[in-house]
Amino acid sequence: MKDTSYKRHIAKTITWRIVGTVDTILLSWLITGDPLLGLQIGLAEVITKMILYFIHERVWFRVNLSKNGKVLESRKRHIAKTFTWRGLGTLDTMIISWIISGNPFTGLKIGFAELITKMILYYLHERVWYRTDYGLKARKY
Template sequence: MISSSHKRHLLKALSWRILGTLDTMLLAWLISGNPLTGFKIGLAEVVTKIGLYYLHERVWFKVDLKQNHQFANSQYRHIAKTITWRVVGTLDTMLLAWLISGDPMIGLKVGLAEVLTKMLLYYLHERMWYRINFGLDRKTIEDE
């Protein structure tokens, strides 16, 4: 069984949010043509997405405890987490971009562009964190 700390989930959330915010700012700037709009959307996401990502991590940790160990450590888990996070993240981005820019088409375009960039970035981020032992207490069957 693997135990995971809240510190690990918090650091994962923060590292992902930095990467995700930079991606959002760049895409929103390119799509809206306004760097200030990109900055505002990225800044708003810092607030909403840290909380959403932390909740997403906690839910997936609970799911992993109930699943067999083979699924919990497989690439299928990372792909499933990537897809579920992207759905939550895209809806949040679309809404924020629409509200901040005042144009629903900008919200739609930024959200659709992020589907491609963020899924790749998130998958790579998830795989990197899988290799890092920070905040994990690995117990083997022999230890119990």
């Protein structure tokens, strides 16, 4: 069977990046007090995050977390995906924020603030996408 999930993963990558970038811009602005710095940090991570997110989606698409032949329930799977993505995303944000601001503590502050907001937003994003079959011939999970 041909893998037709690429268009789904590309669409999820784009929608998540829009949500994630807006969140990063707002948090960076609030933490630094500088809207231009917030915009620079948010826009700088667009490319790295899209690449990382696409890879993350491809890996999770191939991961089979079945137990005794029973596929892992979707909510547990989405929680696991939320934590693995947030780890990657937070590290990327911290490094980019540090480089752009020149201050490692700014990177840490923005990264830790995102731990909360992005986990909630990512979980909701996963739940919305779970309800659609866009890009799937048959549901794998």
